[in-house]
Amino acid sequence: MAIILDDPALALVERYRDNPHLRAELNALTRQTYGFDFEAWYQAGFWQADNQPCSLVRDGKMLANASANLLDFTLDGQHLRCVQIGTVMTTPEARGRGYSRYLMEVLVERWAGQCDLLYLFANSTVLDLYPKFGFRRVVEHEYYQPWSAQQRATTFHPVNLDDGEQRQRFIDALEKSCPQARLSLVPNVPLTMFYCDGPYREAVFHSSVHEAYVMIEHDGERMVLVDVFCERELVLADVMAELVTATTREVVLGFAPRNSEGFATRVVDSDDALFVWGAAPTSVDGQALMFPLLSHT
Incomplete structure (x- = not known):
């Protein structure tokens, strides 16, 4: 075993998804830090090889x-x-022993130059950390629309993800969904279901008229259309008119739409700042874009 950070008892562990002890350790640390874990996601069969923890264990x-x-x-x-x-x-x-620095150096060395884009999201407490590893801040823009139009009778109904048939129909729709966003996550059932079985469990709705699923959040006078899943590109204004409430005064999109007519843009103001690796301009620089909310890991 390689000696890491001058500590012969410290081990770098990877590819341990199916190791019950190490998975439990990751879940415990994630709960302690972020308030959630991956166990239900793993047990449902959604933890795939594309999710690769890199951990230090003693x-x-x-x-x-x-x-x-x-x-x-x-x-x-x-x-x-x-x-x-x-x-x-x-x-x-x-903390303070250089463990995160070591892991970041491992991942940057492994992936920088091996993909089209290496990036992360950081909260306000660590904005000064990631430039040390070659990352730089890139501003995202969200699309929104002040809302004053009358709501329409809705054809959307809640989806019960505990019902096996409804759940499978939703998963099938995810796999067949076409891009509704300029920057669109290629259909990714595991990541989408992490959100659907977690924070957005009660937020999924379906319309047989539109042949579409949507994920929405209402917060007072603000509605967030988190994402849309359909085999064809939808007219978002038609969908939004069926999803707003009588008190909605603004609709915000969780993605950058392919057709932005009727929408204004503004800089994303959240505790989730985008950092991209490398000094050279990338395909997301200088554009009014945002990574879809459901693509954050």
Whole structure:
């Protein structure tokens, strides 16, 4: 075993998805840091090889992790092979020892230059950290529309993901969905179901009239159309008119639409800043784009 950070007891572990002990250690650290874990996702069969944790362990105890997530996108029809680094975390008692730095160096060395785009999202507490590894801030833009039109009678109904038939129909629709966004995640059932079995479990709706599924959130006068899944490109205005409530005053999209007519743009204001590796301009620089909300890992 290689000696890491001058600590002969420290081990770098990878490809341990099916190891119950190490998976439990990752889940415990993730719950402690972010308030969720991956166990139900794993048990449902959605943890695939494209999700690659890279962890430091001593005496069976996980001390730090950074994961590489291999994702395929299309940008205006052009394929992009991307790697998103996520779930960067260290146990409180092990912070300040360079563990996250070591893992970031491992992943950057492995993936920089091996994909079309290496990127991550960072909260406001670590904005100064990632430039040390060659990442730079790229501003995202969200699309929105002030809403004053009258709501229409809806053809959308809630989807019960606990019902096996409804769940399978939804998964089938995900696999066949065509891009509704300029920067679109190639159909990725495992990642989408992580959200659908988690924070957006009650947010999925279906319309047999539109032959579409949508994911929406209502927050007072604001509605977020998180994503749309359909075999054809939809007219978003028609869908939105059936999803707003009587109190909706603004509709925000969780993606950059292919047809932006009727939408305004603004800089994304959230605690999730985009960083892209490398000094050279990339395909996402200088454009009014955002990574779809459901593509964040």
